[in-house]
Amino acid sequence: MALKVYNTISGKKEDFTPLSEGKVKLYVCGVTVYDHCHIGHARSAIVFDTIYRYLLSKNYEVTYVKNFTDIDDKIIKKSQTENIPWQEVGEKYIRSFYDDMDALGVLRPDHEPRATQHIGDMIALVDTLLKKGHAYNIDGDVYFSVESFKNYGQLSKRSLEEMVAGARVEVDERKRNPLDFALWKASKEGEPSWDTPFGAGRPGWHIECSVMSTLYLGNPFDIHGGGKDLVFPHHENEKAQTEAATGERFVNYWIHNGFVNIDREKMSKSIGNTLSIKDFLKEYHPEVLRLFFLSNHYRSPVDYNEQSIEDVNRALHRLYYTRQRAMEAQKGGKVEPRTYPEADEIAKKFVDAMDDDFNTALALSYVFELSKEINRMADEKDESTAGLIAYAEGIYELLAGTLGLFTDSIEALESQERIRHLTRTGLDGTFVEQAINDRVEARKNKDFKKADEIRNMLAEKGIMLLDTPKGTQWRVKHSVS
């Protein structure tokens, strides 16, 4: 089966055919760097990271570009309220962005251009649009004329009439059409400014993506992605201004990911229910978030809530335990992998699922199926299965790796969880160790009453004890269940 991709512009799943065989040009709208990223940004990043990884796994030669919008109204505002130069606002949040993305295991794109590095190209594009009559200059503000572009509304499937009728925008009387949008803004006193033939000022919101995408990928290019909210107006406008300037099609496949709600409510700054990536990572392993998003179809809205995250956290551990068991089953000598057809069959289904518009939820179900297969074989405790397990594990790692999972060991997963728990609760690690030692001693003396008391005492502090052959260990006992 060939790769099928849901294209926003057609509203259908389409066979994916890149412009140049074996090569994919991918552009994803990055962030405007005026604040720390929240889990909505994380979803977009993880969705497209997964698409990127999958394309690579299919041996496509992918050129992946993700931009930083580092000049914008919100950045200027932040610089004013915090009284720091606007450039520093950008630098600060770009660093923050990288910290988050690296933690989440998001692969770096090939190019990560910043808007301010391409001001000259933006000026040239605005100039072209002016010369072609698609834009007009009013006192240094340059607007794109939506009526001059016949396909305006094609992406978001709206007509100009509908939009004007339903518009709740403040009408700027100077504009020819209320939907005309700024390509270039005249700068006010104290704002960043660049000199241009049409007046000193700064770029409008959409122009940077038109410039950077086509500059690094050519025009047209294959895939343009981003969050669903960007369909209108951002991508509609990007498309309009690019196609008006070039006279050619801009993008072949538009891919948009759904939103993140929190407790069934839209996550937004005004409601005050945003959850930053950094705050999330204080509580959970980054792969919990990844697995959570991949358990849902990328186009559907997803509801973030404590219960779901706990469920996913357990599921993630399950996958890791299986991996651990598989490794242990191969200990004690070199194991020659022996072809295990069931594993090949599962791998094939995994690919089919991913080929069907990146159905990660279905693909994951096959990873769990393979986990079960491996455990069944490991349960047999039969030396002869070691080769089969080795083979199955190879595939298991491959599939999970394609989804960006298994970047840690189970030991790291659990020790990080313990550290997070101690930090969160303010508990002293040595106190816990001491209590565990006391209990070990009590158990040796068959003083099970005391042993159970200690166990209960720790349980109240969210600590769960495990008496394993290797000794007593502890894990975090999650309250929600």
Next chain:
RNA sequence: GGCGGCAUAGCCAAGUGGUAAGGCGACGGUCUGCAAAACCGUUAUUCUCCGGUUCAAAUCCGGAUGCCGCCUCCA
């Protein structure tokens, strides 16, 4: 007001014509001083409701109800 989406077991969630993936939970078992963890097994004759098309529908059509998103900065 205009446009669009969604409704599947206790919870989360795939599935767009061929007879309901997967995860969590629960229950049973193995293990254990007892537990826990881990693993295995079981867990929806049915897909919001009412009509219709079809040999066949969760899937298509019509209607009803409920929830949500976009149209304004937003991943």
